[in-house]
Amino acid sequence: MITYDEAFRRVMLYTNDFGEETVSLLDSTNRVLAESIHADRDFPPFDRSTKDGIAINYATFEKGINAFKIEGVLPAGIPQQKLSDINNCFEIMTGAVLPANTDTVVMYEDIEIKDDIATIKSVSNEGQNIHFKGSDKKEGVTLLDKGTLITAAEIGILASVGKITVLVKKLPKICVISTGDELVPVSIKPLPHQIRTSNVISLQAALLKENIIADHLHITDNKKVLEDRVSKAIDEYDILLLSGGVSKGKFDFIPEVLEDLGVEKIFHKVLQRPGKPFWFGVHEVSKTAVFSFPGNPVSTFVNYHIYFKPWFKNSMGLFYSDKYVILENEIKIQSSLTLFLPVKIKWVEGKLLANKIENNGSGDLTCLTEADGFICLTPKDLAYKEGALVPFFATKHTC
Structure with a gap:
């Protein structure tokens, strides 16, 4: 079992490039520019x-x-x-x-x-x-660099130089896979022993923020069926995000199936909570990246934000950077694991403060609606004091 820092380092070693494509001007919003944009005349073009x-x-x-x-x-x-x-x-x-x-x-x-x-x-x-003419930019100068995230401001620049189509970084094809016989579609009223499929819906919603419409595949707890359907998904998709089936249960076939299908295991299990059973690998031939998250709702949600999202940003050339918040209250750590704790944040006198939200563990889906993100606390003997600066993973745009 490896530490969170080592797991993160290994994940980031396998970032990928999915190519380029040309899209219409408005469809380039929130995409990554794959070409440099130059002024086709002075800005402004006249006094x-x-x-x-x-x-x-x-x-x-x-x-x-x-x-x-x-x-x-x-x-x-x-x-x-x-x-x-x-x-x-x-x-x-x-x-x-x-x-x-x-x-x-x-x-x-x-x-x-x-x-x-x-x-x-x-x-x-x-x-x-x-x-005055040319006081902003002269004809021929670079207005937008390759690798720029296109927002409404960049759309204005692109329109001003006549870019009705834009070359952007291609988005990956992603399939979100759920496993487990206890799961039923959202539209169905579950029996007492069943639950609705929520984890993968949350993942699909999170991916929409990245302009990605991910497909969903549900597979029952049958090893042969699992092997057949995951094999086809590996051939068809750039990324697989799985939820469930990676722990030690007798029906947790995912790790064995993935390795049988030629997915190289980079690691399995991390010294962290929640999300300890996380499995990550890359297919040797197709280079499909496989993020196999534990099935508990908070575990899936946390691992998406602390591993997949930074990996995706770097793959798109946006380059992830750490964010930090200040603890509003002291937090005592009684664990040998790195902890990811849900917090509410607020600005006070120019400082971003975080306050821990109490929750009932990795199965407490409702705490996610209250949290603005998660703080990362590595094991240490002494408590994290009020005012301590700690890493923060935002899960809401309000952050």
Whole structure:
């Protein structure tokens, strides 16, 4: 049996690359960019007004002239106009092209208009209220690097350079597999000796956050059936996420079946709670990664977040980094195992504090709805004091 740190290290050694694909602009949201994006013209592409007001030639104002005849009104979206007389002005709207022979915009709040004459009350400086051509980025410079996670902000950049399709990192094909004769579909009322399939539904929901629609396969506790169906899944999918069947029970066939099918066991069982029986391996030929989690709800949920999610992030080129929180209360450890404890978090005076949630062990599914994530506490003789900084795995976007 290995430590959590060693298990995590081994999992991260087997990150994978699933290739690239081209998708439509909006479908690239929350995907990872597989190409660098360059400016196809200056940003902004012209001198533009940032206020509603008038465009003037500042040299005229410096000469002591503060009343300007209005030659016209310039909305956004029309070609550049030219001021015929530098003693005059144009009314100009936000986003409009700055007219030739002008270099300063005075907003309406600082002028008075009467009989087509704009009288300036105050001007701060030459060039005010103008977003100058190329002041953000010059044509040809890199706007987005390969490996960038595409959010709404990046979508705006992609749209501005005309990317109606985008090259992104391909998402893996994933099958979530449940085992156990005691499990019945969510839609069926279980008998007293049965339970509804919830673990794999939680996994599928978690994968939706990563833009992955995972398939679900349920297999009964029959070794031959298990072998046949898992063999087909290995051929078809990049990743298998299994829940249940990895402990020491007489019907826990998963470890034996996986090894018989050519899945190299990287490790089985970790010195941690919950999730101790976790099994991880990689198929020798297809390179399918197999994460076989214990069947208890909290164990499955924890192992997904502490192993699979960092592994997936690194596989997509996003590179996982540790997060930490501050303990709000002292926690005593009486275990030789690394513990993952559910916590609520809150911001207090710029510090992220965590408070342990009491629960009834790895079968307590309801505690997951209360928790914002899990803290990681490695074994030690002394208690973790109030104010201690500890690793944190978020399970909710609010974190």
